Amino acid sequence: MNWYGCWAFFKKEIARFYSVSVQTVFAPVVSTLLFLLIFGQVLDTRLDAFSGLSYSQFLIPGLVMMALLQNAFSNSSSSIIQSKMYGNLSFVLVSPISPLELYIAFVGAAIVRGLAVGMGVLLVGWVGFDLQWYSVGWVLLFAVLSAALMGGVGLIAGIVSEKYDHLAAFQNFFIMPLTFLSGVFYSIQSLPPFWQTLSMFNPFFYMVDGFRYGFYAQSDVSVYLSLFITLVFLVSVTVINLILLVKGVKIRH
Amino acid sequence: MNSDPVAVQFESVTKCFSRLQALNNVSFEVKQGSFFGLLGPNGAGKSTLINAMSSLVVPDSGQIHVMGHDVQKNYRQARRALGLVPQELISDPFFSIRDLLIVQSGYFGLRGRAQLAWIDELLVRLALADKADALTAQLSGGMKRRVLIAMALVHKPAVLVLDEPTAGVDVDLRRTLWAFARELHTAGHTIILTTHYLEEAEALCDKVAIMQKGEIKALEKTQDLLARHPYRYLRVTLPETGSFNPQDLSPELAIRLAEREANALLFKIEKSLAMEQVLAWLQQDGLNIQDLTSRDASLEEVFLDLTGAQL
Numbered sequence: 322m323n324w325y326g327c328w329a330f331f332k333k334e335i336a337r338f339y340s341v342s343v344q345t346v347f348a349p350v351v352s353t354l355l356f357l358l359i360f361g362q363v364l365d366t367r368l369d370a371f372s373g374l375s376y377s378q379f380l381i382p383g384l385v386m387m388a389l390l391q392n393a394f395s396n397s398s399s400s401i402i403q404s405k406m407y408g409n410l411s412f413v414l415v416s417p418i419s420p421l422e423l424y425i426a427f428v429g430a431a432i433v434r435g436l437a438v439g440m441g442v443l444l445v446g447w448v449g450f451d452l453q454w455y456s457v458g459w460v461l462l463f464a465v466l467s468a469a470l471m472g473g474v475g476l477i478a479g480i481v482s483e484k485y486d487h488l489a490a491f492q493n494f495f496i497m498p499l500t501f502l503s504g505v506f507y508s509i510q511s512l513p514p515f516w517q518t519l520s521m522f523n524p525f526f527y528m529v530d531g532f533r534y535g536f537y538a539q540s541d542v543s544v545y546l547s548l549f550i551t552l553v554f555l556v557s558v559t560v561i562n563l564i565l566l567v568k569g570v571k572i573r574h
Numbered sequence: 575m576n577s578d579p580v581a582v583q584f585e586s587v588t589k590c591f592s593r594l595q596a597l598n599n600v601s602f603e604v605k606q607g608s609f610f611g612l613l614g615p616n617g618a619g620k621s622t623l624i625n626a627m628s629s630l631v632v633p634d635s636g637q638i639h640v641m642g643h644d645v646q647k648n649y650r651q652a653r654r655a656l657g658l659v660p661q662e663l664i665s666d667p668f669f670s671i672r673d674l675l676i677v678q679s680g681y682f683g684l685r686g687r688a689q690l691a692w693i694d695e696l697l698v699r700l701a702l703a704d705k706a707d708a709l710t711a712q713l714s715g716g717m718k719r720r721v722l723i724a725m726a727l728v729h730k731p732a733v734l735v736l737d738e739p740t741a742g743v744d745v746d747l748r749r750t751l752w753a754f755a756r757e758l759h760t761a762g763h764t765i766i767l768t769t770h771y772l773e774e775a776e777a778l779c780d781k782v783a784i785m786q787k788g789e790i791k792a793l794e795k796t797q798d799l800l801a802r803h804p805y806r807y808l809r810v811t812l813p814e815t816g817s818f819n820p821q822d823l824s825p826e827l828a829i830r831l832a833e834r835e836a837n838a839l840l841f842k843i844e845k846s847l848a849m850e851q852v853l854a855w856l857q858q859d860g861l862n863i864q865d866l867t868s869r870d871a872s873l874e875e876v877f878l879d880l881t882g883a884q885l
């Protein structure tokens with residue numbers, strides 16, 4: 322392993338989003354907090370999601386997870402498509418960095434960005450609302466695994482996209498609907514049976530549900546099932562990425 | 575001579591882009607310490623061949639070894655031995671020139687004071703020191719080209735490949751780059767260069783390969799290639815050619831007329847033909863000769879003869 326090379330590339334990826342952190346960290350935190358402000362205020366007294374919790378308390382972990390997922394995705398996807406457009410991807414492609422090292426660095430940076438945005442939302446939620454911390458371990462585990470998974474999905478999307486349009490389509494027709502319909506804003510137990518069943522096919526649902534379990538020890542499905550499914554997806558996405566990177570699909574000719 | 579160690583070896587390298595055959599069974603080797611020119615018209619496959627050395631292009635079949643390392647199987651060692659200056663200008667919207675060089679060094683596992691000193695030296699040598707903190711977007715084309723050269727040199731590769739390094743570069747800078755390339759060559763680097771300026775290849779390269787349509791058409795020492803071309807050029811300066819009619823020339827001269835300039839005629843003469851004979855023809859035609867110069871063929875003319883194509 323060329324660990325130092327991998328580390329150098331990881332640091333470069335961090336520096337990349339940090340250099341535009343208003344846009345990559347601050348803006349998503351603010352826009353997520355708008356959801357909290359609006360939905361929390363309007364629905365706080367009308368909805369009971371989980372027993373003994375206010376709607377805002379229920380909502381905050383979901384919003385944190387949503388922000389984390391979207392930003393982990395967008396970090397790796399926009400990084401790789403930008404480097405393809407500017408051509409500077411070839412700087413790393415001609416270096417002795419292996420596909421696995423490339424993958425680790427991309428996903429590592431996506432985790433950092435996802436966690437940074439998630440923490441921003443969480444801090445405000447924590448200060449303003451009565452969050453409970455049932456298990457920091459579960460919270461962290463789901464945060465890291467989910468960010469890794471979405472970093473990987475973003476990498477696939479960035480690799481196969483030939484222009485920003487393709488990526489935007491992926492984001493708008495795939496990532497956005499799946500995150501919005503993943504139980505961020507409601508417990509799926511409040512849905513009609515058909516929609517409940519459909520939600521079970523949404524991988525994002527398990528990440529949100531497991532993450533929320535870490536705060537309140539309540540969830541729609543068993544936390545172990547959520548963990549298992551998240552891991553299965555993470556492994557699949559990792560395998561797909563390694564195949565794409567080893568073959569050089571759309572990045573080597 | 576032939577026992578010199580090999581720097582780069584191409585074995586039956588073939589590459590198709592959908593139906594276009596960009597490389598057709600290319601095999602040759604470049605010796606260590608050589609200054610090698612890769613010439614050919616647009617679309618000949620030069621860049622494709624060069625990019626295959628760094629796996630930016632993956633051949634359909636065939637093998638490439640750089641300093642003995644297979645570029646696919648032992649890609650880490652092969653890439654450590656190779657520095658590639660790509661033909662297209664590449665930029666980065668986030669990092670300054672110095673940071674780009676530091677990051678690139680990191681990819682090769684290089685860091686510390688000695689590496690920073692080498693980066694500073696590169697910046698100075700390529701006249702980029704005052705731009706070290708600028709972003710690539712703030713640089714001119716020629717400066718970007720130099721940044722790419724610096725990027726290719728951070729790890730002091732044994733083999734340096736320059737894909738048209740002097741395209742769009744002014745005369746002054748071209749001279750500087752030539753001097754720098756010569757110096758790297760003297761310091762022991764093997765250099766492979768593609769260029770459309772044949773005088774450049776003639777001035778720098780000890781050996782040249784001429785590519786066309788994905789195949790190697792000729793591969794020789796530059797001197798041999800020039801010598802093999804059995805012509806010399808005779809330039810006849812006249813007072814003015816406005817009223818001159820090529821039909822006035824005797825047929826022997828008319829068939830050897832290569833070019834007509836404002837006030838001169840250029841004849842392409844077989845080396846086997848005695849100069850006396852040519853002079854006799856000129857005299858016989860009663861041309862009012864002001865001046866006569868004779869020279870050997872340039873690489874450009876040899877190239878045209880071999881490929882029938884314009885560079």
Ligand SMILES: Nc1ncnc2c1ncn2[C@@H]1O[C@H](COP(=O)(O)OP(=O)(O)OP(=O)(O)O)[C@@H](O)[C@H]1O
Nearest residue numbers: 574591594596614615616617618619620621622623
């Ligand atoms: N990524 C690619 N996809 C499809 N075709 C390609 C690709 N890269 C090169 N080609 C084609 O392969 C052929 C060889 O191209 P290449 O860039 O190697 O030529 P070249 O000799 O470097 O030309 P130039 O002197 O113009 O730089 C061209 O016909 C080109 O259109």
Ligand SMILES: [Mg+2]
Nearest residue numbers: 620621622661
């Ligand atoms: Mg080219």
